[in-house]
Structures are given as structure tokens and as C-alpha cells.
Amino acid sequence: KEGAGYVWLMDDDTIPEPDALEHLVKTATAETSVGFVCSRVLWTSGCEHMMNKPKIAPDKTECANNNVVKCLSCTFVSILIPSAVIRKVGLPIAEYFIWHDDIEFTQRIVSHGYKGYLDNSSIVVHKTPTNYGASIITAPDTAYWRFYYQIRNQMATMRMQRNYLSFLFSSLNKYRLYLRRVSKRTSNQDKFRKEIKRGFIDGLKFKPKIEFVD
Numbered sequence: 055k056e057g058a059g060y061v062w063l064m065d066d067d068t069i070p071e072p073d074a075l076e077h078l079v080k081t082a083t084a085e086t087s088v089g090f091v092c093s094r095v096l097w098t099s100g101c102e103h104m105m106n107k108p109k110i111a112p113d114k115t116e117c118a119n120n121n122v123v124k125c126l127s128c129t130f131v132s133i134l135i136p137s138a139v140i141r142k143v144g145l146p147i148a149e150y151f152i153w154h155d156d157i158e159f160t161q162r163i164v165s166h167g168y169k170g171y172l173d174n175s176s177i178v179v180h181k182t183p184t185n186y187g188a189s190i191i192t193a194p195d196t197a198y199w200r201f202y203y204q205i206r207n208q209m210a211t212m213r214m215q216r217n218y219l220s221f222l223f224s225s226l227n228k229y230r231l232y233l234r235r236v237s238k239r240t241s242n243q244d245k246f247r248k249e250i251k252r253g254f255i256d257g258l259k260f261k262p263k264i265e266f267v268d
Contacts, residue, residue, distance in 0.1 A: 058137055063130045068095075070132060070178045077176035078134040081122050089139050089168025090160055092125070093132035093176040097185040104187035106131045106180055108172045121174045126164055130156040132178040139168055141267050147210075149262040153200060154207035161211075162264075190246060191238045198245040202253040205232060209257030229254045 060082060062075060074093055081091045095106035108128035130146075133156075143166050146159040164170050186192055190201055205228065213221045232250045236243055 061135050061137055061140065063133050063135070064178070065131045065180060067181045068131050068178050069181060071176075074132065074176045074178055075134070077173050078132075081171055081173045081176075082134050082136065085169075087167070087169050088136065089143075089163035089166070089170055090128070090133050090135045091171045091173050091176075092128040092134075093178045094172065094174045095129070095131050095178055095180050098179060098181055099185070101185065103131075103180045103182070104185055105129070105182070107187075108170075110172070111170075123172045123174065125170045125172045127157045127160040128170065128172065130159075131180050132176070133160070135163075139163060139166075142166060143168075144264040144266045147207075147262045147264060149260075150207045150210075151203055153203040154211065158207070158211045190232060190235045190250075193246075195242040195245075198242060198249050200249075201232075201246060202249040202256075205229070205250055205253035206257040206260055209254070210260045210262055213261065225254065225257065 060079070062078070064070070070093070078091045078093065082088050092108055095103040097103045106129045108125040111124040111126050113124060143159075143162050146155045148155075150158065160170055184194060186194065186197075188204070193201070208228065209221075209225050212224050216224065229250070232254075233247065236246045236250060239246060
């Protein structure tokens with residue numbers, strides 16, 4: 055059996071508007087080159103969720119529909135992906151666990167020649183306790199452990215995309231930048247610094263494999 059033609063991924067604390075999927079499907083089926091379509095993500099207050107802003111492409115005005123914008127990557131909070139695309143590019147990297155699996159996966163889709171879109175008419179609410187982004191400067195004190203996965207997984211993605219010397223130089227620069235940003239925190243610097251160091255060391259040898267659908 056062919057199974058589903060599309061896969062709709064959402065976080066378990068995401069609440070979609072009644073017509074959110076309708077808009078995603080309309081955009082996803084408009085052309086055969088679509089690799090993914092993501093929703094506009096709001097927080098409970100109605101403002102944009104800082105953690106879930108997609109990376110908009112430079113040629114964002116390409117689309118005739120002003121509510122649909124071309125993007126290069128996005129999170130898994132609400133995203134529709136054709137199953138044929140998943141079979142072609144492989145699955146998200148399970149070992150990435152909690153951070154960067156969505157960014158790496160959507161970047162991989164675009165690198166295979168597919169197009170990614172943000173459909174602003176498709177709206178979901180991400181009901182996180184606070185509205186914070188991925189910045190280590192402003193992240194809650196209790197989120198320190200997450201940044202181990204952020205730097206480790208980002209380094210693994212860089213390893214896939216660059217030669218070893220470029221990977222090593224970029225990783226050292228990223229580590230330096232992280233330490234500088236941690237120093238700007240007003241609290242809990244030591245725990246964040248420890249996780250960054252641990253993530254950097256493990257990232258030098260972390261080489262997860264991309265799995266494919268049978």
C-alpha cells in the first residue's frame with residue numbers, strides 16, 4: 055500500500071486553528087516541487103512565537119500569494135511534508151533528540167531541490183510556558199541542559215555539509231561565540247557553560263546516520 059500522501063507533524067503542545075490543515079494542503083498541492091509547508095506559529099498571547107520563526111529565503115517575493123512565503127528551514131511545530139519527499143531524502147535524525155532535528159531535516163529537503171514555504175494563513179498556537187527563542191542569553195535557567203544538544207547537533211550538521219578543516223574552524227568559532235553569549239546571562243552561567251563544553255567535545259566525534267524508509 056502507498057499509505058498517506060502527506061505527513062503533518064506537530065508538537066504535542068500545539069493547538070491548530072480549525073482551517074490550519076486546509077491552508078497547508080492547498081499550498082502543498084499547488085506545485086510538484088513543494089518539499090514542505092509550515093504554519094505561522096503564535097504564542098498564547100497572540101504574538102509570534104520566538105522559538106518557531108522559519109528562516110525566510112532571500113527570494114521571498116516569488117509567490118503570487120502574499121500569505122505564502124518561501125523559506126529555507128523551519129521547526130516541526132506544524133509542518134506538512136509530502137511522503138514522497140520523505141522517501142527521497144530520508145527521515146529526520148532520531149539521535150538529534152530534542153534540538154535541531156527539524157532544522158537539519160528541512161534544510162536537507164531544500165538541498166535536494168525542493169521548495170519550502172511558510173503559509174501565514176495556516177495558524178497554530180504553541181502553548182509553551184514562556185515565549186522564548188533559542189538564545190542562550192535569554193533562555194530560562196532550567197533550560198541549560200538543552201544547549202548540550204543544540205551545539206552537539208549543530209556541529210554534526212556542519213560536519214555533513216563541509217570538509218573537515220572548515221568544520222573544525224567553524225566549530226571552534228561557534229564554541230567561542232557560545233561562551234561569549236553565556237557570559238551575558240544574568241544567572242546560572244556555570245551550568246550553561248558546562249553543557250556547552252560537553253556538547254562541543256561530543257560534537258567533535260558525533261556522526262549520526264540518516265535512515266531511510268523501507
